[in-house]
Amino acid sequence: MDRPVGIGLIGLGNVASGVVRLLGDAPAAVRRRRLDVALQRVAVRDLQRPRTVAVDPGLLTDQAMAVVDDPRVDLVIELTGAPEAVEWVRAALARGKDVVTANKAMLAEHGDELFGLALDRGVDLMFEASVAGGIPIIRSLRAGLVANRVESLYGILNGTTNYILTQMTRGAGDYPAMLRLAQEKGFAEPDPTMDVSGRDAAQKLCILSRIAFHSRVTGSQIFCEGIEQVDAGDIQYARELGYAVKLLAVAKLAGDRVQARVHPAMVPADSLLANTNDEFNAIEVVGSSVGNQVFYGRGAGQMPTASAVVADLVELVQRKRAGGGTAIGDMILGEGALELADIAECELRYYLRLRVLDCPGVLEKIAHVLAVERISIASVLQKQRDLQGGSVPLIIVTHEARERQMKRALAALNDLREVEGAPRVMRIEDL
Ligand SMILES: NC(=O)c1ccc[n+]([C@@H]2O[C@H](COP(=O)([O-])OP(=O)(O)OC[C@H]3O[C@@H](n4cnc5c(N)ncnc54)[C@H](OP(=O)(O)O)[C@@H]3O)[C@@H](O)[C@H]2O)c1
Structure with a gap:
């Protein structure tokens, strides 16, 4: 491609304004990578809203599809978070245009379809900004x-x-x-x-x-x-x-x-x-x-997120200049997709917090409930100083146990006369 790559921007809010700012004042590292792009069209919801960055008013439209359909636009950057974004992105990919997005909700629900479509059309769908903002x-x-x-x-x-x-x-x-x-x-x-x-x-x-x-x-x-x-x-x-x-x-x-x-x-x-x-x-x-x-x-904020969007843009433009090819579609939809494990089968350590009656034999009863589910206790903390109306907090840390067994044990603990209120539980990750 020997002309500037035509960019269409959907959205001119917080993140998109940061992108426009970075494109107008690109750091030397970006310029060295020959980021030869031209902003051709920009869609917003409200044409009357004052903007924090200078954009030629002639580029603005309130029709997102006008950006997608503009023949001068080679690459669409979607930065709205709007529910309709999936339609615009689908249409852009179907027309053979690369897309950069920060829209995690769209990718989390429609990723399979959109990555499949990108792969089918030989274009890319880039999304660095969708997770953890500026962290690559x-x-x-x-x-x-x-x-x-x-x-x-x-x-x-x-x-x-x-x-x-x-x-x-x-x-x-x-x-x-x-x-x-x-x-x-x-x-x-x-x-x-x-x-x-x-x-x-x-x-x-x-x-x-x-x-x-x-x-x-x-x-x-x-x-x-x-x-x-x-x-x-x-x-x-x-x-x-x-x-x-x-x-x-x-x-x-x-x-x-x-x-x-x-x-x-x-x-x-x-x-x-x-x-x-x-x-x-x-x-x-x-x-x-x-x-x-x-x-x-x-993980968020205007310039960190814009930094991730521009990184995707630079990679895409470089690839276009080098003759095309896609970066991610085959990797994401490739062989060996793993199924999700059932949470009930996860084995974890747990923290349990109970309020128990301050009387003999309570600990034994609780230990018995856990033993029935083959949950072994790693440590116990009893807080006598927090005595309230005859009950005290009891903190138990378990060794690894299956989530399914812990659920059953919690129900049984809840039924014990000596336990006041619902037991509280938190998972422990020793990393
Ligand atoms: N903000 C962050 O720190 C951050 C971090 C990571 C990811 N993200 C993601 O980045 C995306 C943008 O976030 P943001 O914070 O920049 O949002 P924002 O400030 O609310 O901006 C949204 C932009 O989209 C435009 N828009 C909304 N609906 C539209 C429609 N139907 N047609 C045309 N334009 C429309 C709005 O137009 P008007 O200006 O005319 O209202 C506005 O310019 C979202 O997907 C978000 O999840 C944001």
Whole structure:
């Protein structure tokens, strides 16, 4: 191609404005790579809205399909997060145009179809910005670590929940107060459900597991528990046991299947993940040749996310100049796709927190319930000082047990007369 590559941008919000800024003032490293591109069309929802970056008003349209259909547009950058984005991306790929996107929700639910379509048409669908913002984790998995079999991957993939848990760990307040603080600081949406429920992290984990394990699950198939029930007591007991509480996204090989789950977990207090604080993200990858590697940085924000979008753009343009070919489709849809393991079969260590009557024989009864399910106890912590109306907190850490057995044991503990209220439970990942 001897003319500039024609770019069509759908969206001119937070991230897209950062992309326009980077294209206008590209660092020398980008210029050296001959990023010869021309912005040909830009779609927005509201043509009247003032913009934070200068764009020729003649390029603007409020019809996203006008960008896709414009013959001068060779490559579409989708940065809206709109539910209709899947239609625009499908249409762009079908017309033989490469696409760059940051839309994790779209990829988590429609990835199979869209990557298949890209492969079929011989074009690319690039998505570095969809997981962990500015951290180049997708590129690292598909290129830098290509000589490894990924054995496991642990991520702190959601900045909102990490900010809330960090503040709770510092003793700044309980969950409702720290959620409000996160909203005031702009780290949480007015409707925080996607973040605090773990769904946002599950969508990102789904994308990572596609590359690391060729798994073809959708985001909604991934087991997911949020942080809404974590309280100051759990965080305090975690500290006493030598752990920190994080919303952890885990994908790991389990025989010929892959486990993929998102839930609050206790991780060793001296681990890099436990020390990933505030709105930062981190991903620990265990590879067959490299061992453990941790990627750490800003998982969101205008310029970190724009940096990932421009990295995809540079790679695509370079490939076009070199005569084409696709980067990811065959890797993502290739041979050896792994099925999802049943969460009930996962074997993990657990933290149990019970309120029990302060009378003889209680510990024996609880140990018996666990023994029936063949769950063995690693340690017990009894807090006499917290005596309230004749009951005390009892903290139990178990050795590895199957999730299915732990569920049954919890139901049985709940039925014991000596146990007050529902037992609380948290999974432990020793990393
Ligand atoms: N923000 C981050 O830190 C971050 C990090 C990682 C990934 N992402 C992803 O990046 C994408 C963009 O996020 P953002 O924060 O930049 O969002 P944003 O600031 O809300 O911007 C969205 C843009 O899309 C435009 N838009 C929405 N619906 C449209 C429609 N039907 N037709 C044409 N244009 C439409 C909006 O137009 P108007 O301006 O006219 O309203 C706006 O310019 C999302 O998929 C998000 O999940 C964001």
